[in-house]
Every structure is written in C-alpha cells, then in structure tokens.
Amino acid sequence: MKPVVHIVDDDESYRTATARLLSAYGIRVEVYESGDAFLARLPGCEPGCVLLDLQMPGRSGLQVQHQLSELAPLLPIVFLTGQGDIKAGVDAMKAGAQDFLEKPSSGAVLMETIQHALAQYERRRTEYERQQQMRTLVAGLSAREAEVFGLVVRGHLNKQIAYALGISERTVKVHRHQVMEKLGARSLAEAVSIAADIGLDHGQVRRDAK
Template identity: 60%
Template sequence: MEACIHIIDDDKSFRTALGRIVEASGYRASCYESGEEFLARLPKSEAGCILLDLRMPGLSGTELQARLVQAAPLLPVVFLTGQGTIAAGVQAMKAGADDFLEKPVSAETLRDAIDHALAQNGKRRAERERIQWLRAKVSNLTPREVHVFNLVVRGKRNKQVAYDLNTSERTIKAHRHSIMEKLNVTSLAEMVSIAERLERLEPAGAVVDPNPTSSPKANIRHR
C-alpha cells in the first residue's frame, strides 16, 4: 500500500514547496488549504501521515488534531509552524502529535520526521489488524465460554468459576480447553493478554450472569 503525505497549510507557496520535498523523497503528496478541506476529502487509504500547520483560518491545527482522533486515528500528525511556542508544542505532543517542527524546516529534518511518522503509522495499522483478528477469534466463543473467559482472565480458578456459574469444575476445564483451542493459545498469560488488548477485563466486583442467554457478540466490548 503506497503511503501518502497529507499537507495541510493555508500558505499555497509553502504547500507547494513541501509537496516538492515530499515527492523528491519518493512519497506521494496530497495538499489541502484548510482543515475543513481535509475533512471533506478524507483519504480512503490509511497509509501515510499528516503535515499540519498550527495556525490557519477556520479550524486551527490543534482543533483539527482533536477531530482526527475519530476521523483519521491511524495517521500520525507532524506539526509545522512559524509561530510555535513551547506551550503549543507541549499541548500538541500531549494530544498525540508525532512531532512539532518550526518553519523553515530543512529537507533532511522533514524527511526524518516523515520517516518516523510513517513507521508509527505502520505500527498502528498492524495493531489494528491484530485487534480485528483477536475480535474475530473471541466472537467464535459460545455465550458460556465468553463468561468462563471473562472470569478466568480475572484470575479466578476453575473451582471458583464453577461455583460462580453453578456448574462442575470438570465442565469448566472442558470450557477452558475449548476456549484455548479457539483462541489458539497455550497459556493463561496469553488469554489475559488478549483480554487486555480487547479491553475486556471487568472490575473485580462485576456480576456475571450464570445463565447467559445473549449472543457472544453482545458480551464483547469493542474499542
């Protein structure tokens, strides 16, 4: 999948200059004169990163950054500004920006920032694919297996799970075996890791219905 560098800046000459550097570095560039234009033309591909001006008419860089959390969460943001302050930089980085550069920026510095942002983009896309794969695996569990899974990953022993679900320890062992086969894991630690990545760990005082009637998907908390 070809990466695209999205350049968002109200200064046309600066957008053009950045685009030339980006394309000379072997990447595809797409330019926008405002945050509103970018949101109206949201890219279909999630491979790439965003070079974003801090201060623009309409949506500011930081306001657009806040919207991108939902609109384009996999695209890292690199801020480029001629009016940067330490406070603005700190705010942007705390909000998840990948880098904060001051104009004018050298081609080498820009390329380094882009390379780092693209590496982060690759990690994010890989993690999303992993999460989707894990969700698909968990969705194959039966309603009772989902309940057993939720209790086991919270540290409960087979005897405790059997008591909570009003069944025998032997039955719980059979459920655990089936769960591990369906999730393709060999240890409790791997099961806990899956639960953590899917944000399935419930508070210790959560009440579990011993006679679930809902479908497995109804019990799965998605991000």
C-alpha cells in the same frame, strides 16, 4: 500501496514548496488549504501521515487532531509550528501527535520526520490488525465460553467459576480448554493479555458473545 503525505496548511507558498520537495523524493503528496478541506476529503485506508499546521483560520490544528483521533486514528500527525510556538507543539504531542516541526525546517529534517511518521503508521496498522484478529476470535466464543473467559481473565479459579455459573468444575475445565484453543493462548497470561489488548472487561465479553 504507496503511502501519502497529506499537507494541511493555509500558507500556499509553504504547501507548494513542501509538496515539490517531497515529490522530488518520490513521495505521494496531497495538499489542503485548511483543516475543514482536509476533513471533507478525508482519505480512506491508504497508508500515510499528516503534516498539519497548528495555527490556521477556521478549524485549528488541535481541533483537526481531535477529529482525526476518531475518524482516522492510524494516521500519525506531524504538527507544523511557527517560530516561538514551541510550547503549543509540545502540547500537541502530549495530545497524541507523532512529532512537530518548526517552520521553516531543512529538507533533511523534514524527510527524517516523515520517515519516522510513516514507520509509526506501519506499527499502528500492524497492532490494529492484530487487535481486530483477536476481537474476531473472542467473538467466535460460545456464550458459555465467553462467560468462562471473562471469569478466567479476572483471576477466578476453576472452582470459583463453577460455583458462579452453576456448573461442574470438570465442565469449566473443558470450556477453559476450548477457550484457550480458540484464542491460540498458551497460558493464562496470554489470555489476560488478549482481553487487555482489545479492551474487553468481563461484562463486555458476555455482551459480545454469540
């Protein structure tokens, strides 16, 4: 699917000029006159990035950024700032923006920035899909396997796990082997990494188990 660059800016002349420039490079473009208009037509799962004006009437760029972090976290944001508004752009990057551009900027700088943002989208998408795959594998553990997994990733030894769960150490070893097989983990470090990557602590592993 061809990526889309979403231009969100209350300056009609800038929206139009930028859309024409990007279209000339073969890039799909959607334009919005405000943050509210963009959020009302929030895109689905298509790849892309957002050129977002920092200062707009109504909902500000930073407010839109906050909404996007919840509604479309994969979309990188490039903030558009006016002259002398560099500090606000830096603050936006600290809040998670991919980059910021001072208006006006050259076509070459604009294209380079967009290419970096689209590459960032692909990295985010790949990581998100990997995390979803890991969550599916963890959700496939039995209740007992999930308990063992939770204790293993917290660094407990087999005998400690056996005592905590009231089972034999041999049974722990069987469950531990099954967990490693199901998750495709070749070492304890990989098992711990899986738990960390998907943000699961011991309690969550047990609650999410079948």
